[in-house]
Amino acid sequence: MSAHVQDEDATNAYQSLAGSVDHDDPRWAFGSGFEDMEADLTAPVPDGADPADLAAYCLMLGDDALVYSHRLTEWVSHAPELEEEVALANTALDLLGQARVLLARAGHVEGLVPGGTARDEDALAYWREVGELRNVALAEPSDDLDFARAIARLLVFSTWRIALLHPLRDSADPVIAAVAAKGVKEVTYHRDHAARWTLRLGDGTAESRARMQDALEWVWPFLEELFRTSDEERRLVAAGVAVDPAGTRAEVDEVLDRVLDRATLTRPEAPGMGTIGGLGGRQGVHTEKLEHAVLVMQSLARKHPGATW
Amino acid sequence: MVTGLDLGARGVVAQVVDPEMPMLTLDDLGVIRSVSEQDGGVTVTITPTYSGCPAIEEMRADITRALTGAGYGPVEVRTVLSPAWSTDWISEAGRRRLAEAGVAPPGRAPAQVDGPVPLTLEAPSTVVRCPQCGSPATEEFSRFGPTACTALRRCTACREPFEHMKEI
Numbered sequence: 001m002s003a004h005v006q007d008e009d010a011t012n013a014y015q016s017l018a019g020s021v022d023h024d025d026p027r028w029a030f031g032s033g034f035e036d037m038e039a040d041l042t043a044p045v046p047d048g049a050d051p052a053d054l055a056a057y058c059l060m061l062g063d064d065a066l067v068y069s070h071r072l073t074e075w076v077s078h079a080p081e082l083e084e085e086v087a088l089a090n091t092a093l094d095l096l097g098q099a100r101v102l103l104a105r106a107g108h109v110e111g112l113v114p115g116g117t118a119r120d121e122d123a124l125a126y127w128r129e130v131g132e133l134r135n136v137a138l139a140e141p142s143d144d145l146d147f148a149r150a151i152a153r154l155l156v157f158s159t160w161r162i163a164l165l166h167p168l169r170d171s172a173d174p175v176i177a178a179v180a181a182k183g184v185k186e187v188t189y190h191r192d193h194a195a196r197w198t199l200r201l202g203d204g205t206a207e208s209r210a211r212m213q214d215a216l217e218w219v220w221p222f223l224e225e226l227f228r229t230s231d232e233e234r235r236l237v238a239a240g241v242a243v244d245p246a247g248t249r250a251e252v253d254e255v256l257d258r259v260l261d262r263a264t265l266t267r268p269e270a271p272g273m274g275t276i277g278g279l280g281g282r283q284g285v286h287t288e289k290l291e292h293a294v295l296v297m298q299s300l301a302r303k304h305p306g307a308t309w
Numbered sequence: 310m311v312t313g314l315d316l317g318a319r320g321v322v323a324q325v326v327d328p329e330m331p332m333l334t335l336d337d338l339g340v341i342r343s344v345s346e347q348d349g350g351v352t353v354t355i356t357p358t359y360s361g362c363p364a365i366e367e368m369r370a371d372i373t374r375a376l377t378g379a380g381y382g383p384v385e386v387r388t389v390l391s392p393a394w395s396t397d398w399i400s401e402a403g404r405r406r407l408a409e410a411g412v413a414p415p416g417r418a419p420a421q422v423d424g425p426v427p428l429t430l431e432a433p434s435t436v437v438r439c440p441q442c443g444s445p446a447t448e449e450f451s452r453f454g455p456t457a458c459t460a461l462r463r464c465t466a467c468r469e470p471f472e473h474m475k476e477i
Contacts, residue, residue: 040389083451083461090453097361101390162426178390182360184426185393185477192429193452199430251425262430 041101041108046172048239051116053232054173055109056134057242059124060230060282061164061176062102063135066125067290068157069095070297071142078145087193088150094186098179099125105175126301130294136281137273138222141289148208148215151197156219158191159255160226163248172240195259202263209264216260217268224272226252230282318351319344321379328367329456332410335368339398342389349382356394359457359477396458396476408440413447413462413473437473439464449473 045051072092079085103121111118138157143149165187168180201212227249229237236242260267279285301307316324322344323336335341335355342354353372357365369386376384396415399407404414416435436445444466451461452475459472 040391083453086455087451087453090457093361093363093457094359095361097357097359101360166426174391178393179360182357182390182393186360188426189452189475189477195428195430196432255425255428258428259430 040175040178041104043174045109045112046239046241049172049236049241051109051112053236054241055106055113055116056230056232057236058102058106058109058176060134060233061179062099062106062124063133064139064157064161065095066099066103067133067135067293067297068139068153069093069099070293071139072150072154074142075145075150080147084147091154091190091193094183094190098183098186101175101179105173122301126298130286130290131284133286133290133294134282134284135286135290136222136225137287138219138226140281140287140293142293143218146211146215146218148201148211149218151194151201152212152215152219154190155194155198155259156223156226156252156256158187158194159252160248161187162191163251164243164245167243171242176241191255198259198265199263202260202265212263213265216265217270220268220270221273223252225275225280228275228280228282233282316379318346318353318376318379318381321375321381322351322353322372325368325371325375328364328371330407330410330412330458332406332412333399333403335372337400337403337406339400339403340368340394346381350384351376351381352385352387354387354389356389356392358394360390362457364456394477396474399474407474411440411471412459413437413440413471415474415476418476437462439467439469440471441469442467447471 045054069092072088072095075088076085079088100121103124107119107121107124110116138153143153162184165180165184168176169184171177171180198212201208203209204212227246229244229246233242233244237244257267276285322341323334325335327333327335327338330338338358340355340358342356343352344354345352353376355365355368355372365388369388372386373384395418397418399415407414416437432449437447437449438445439447442464444464446465447462448465449460449462450470454461454472458474458477460475461470462473463470
């Protein structure tokens with residue numbers, strides 16, 4: 001490489017962002033697309049798996065990460081200390097990265113469903129209505145910038161997601177397997193972070209302990225849904241693509257009990273949130289909290305459709 | 310004028326620097342999976358460090374610019390997720406350059422396990438030496454640093470804070 005090229009870009013990441021260096025491709029403002037990953041994303045649908053089921057499953061795993069990452073970013077400029085702000089934003093970034101690949105895969109596979117049309121990750125993230133999202137309710141509410149709640153939810157979410165991603169490394173779908181292999185390392189780091197904060201707050205002052213216990217009471221009703229198996233998941237388990245969420249309960253319980261015990265906290269006995277006629281987040285039936293999150297998340301893209309920079 | 314053909318396309322790509330840690334080349338970082346030339350064009354395959362790493366877009370642009378600047382034809386940069394990147398892929402030269410730039414290089418990445426992923430309730434006791442004074446007496450004060458791949462530590466001997474590239 002010539003010295004000239006190095007001078008141009010080596011140390012200034014903003015130079016190319018600002019357009020001072022020629023780009024032959026304008027950048028879509030709300031994500032850069034995965035056209036370069038085509039080989040990965042267009043892998044054939046595994047034998048025995050229905051494309052509609054696979055697309056829905058990729059949305060479930062992707063929407064959990066997408067919606068929750070949005071809620072985590074609400075902490076930016078609000079965290080109790082700068083280091084914690086960076087931590088929560090980085091956690092959100094990892095999850096958003098997982099969501100992007102999963103949504104891109106879902107959009108591709110949708111095109112293989114008879115009568116279906118392929119969509120890209122941005123169309124899925126910004127142009128679906130609330131009822132088309134497949135995330136669990138745990139991802140939906142704001143934690144109202146209560147730090148103990150943020151930690152309680154991160155502990156539960158990451159513990160559950162590890163229990164899904166770890167076996168999904170062997171999924172028959174190569175895209176899911178790749179996201180899982182990468183994601184499990186990231187989410188393990190998130191879980192350790194949440195668990196250590198839980199210890200610090202639970203085994204801290206009377207005030208921090210009481211607030212951490214309150215936060216557990218807040219998050220606990222969302223647990224039950226995490227172990228409910230949807231029809232799509234049941235069929236995909238048989239095809240070797242999905243992991244049955246019901247099977248993650250023992251691991252999740254064991255990890256949470258161990259953390260709470262060390263933190264001198266009490267496992268809440270709050271009953272699980274109910275369903276509406278047996279339907280929940282996996283079927284597109286959500287709490288009203290999701291409306292606001294999605295409205296904010298999609299507002300810019302909808303205001304400037306197709307914008308590039 | 311073709312200036313880089315003597316290096317070969319692999320050599321040109323190897324010298325592109327990381328957009329967030331410019332003391333490292335992409336080769337040092339271990340993200341280049343393959344470089345192949347065909348009919349004047351070049352296909353480069355890279356792997357992201359973290360799923361949401363925003364630097365991947367800049368890496369792609371920088372690779373394309375370096376190859377084009379060196380006289381190569383159409384460049385295609387592909388991203389593959391599997392196998393997942395590990396800090397174990399950072400070269401010895403890269404580790405040296407990180408330390409010289411004041412960033413403590415990563416230790417060995419945790420081994421993959423077959424059973425449930427173990428929970429780590431205490432900060433691992435591995436020794437991270439201060440890149441300034443070499444003292445092993447350092448402590449972590451933030452598990453997340455200014456980029457996705459670093460944590461923040463401080464040296465209790467010379468009191469300097471520093472970044473530590475975390476093991477994944």
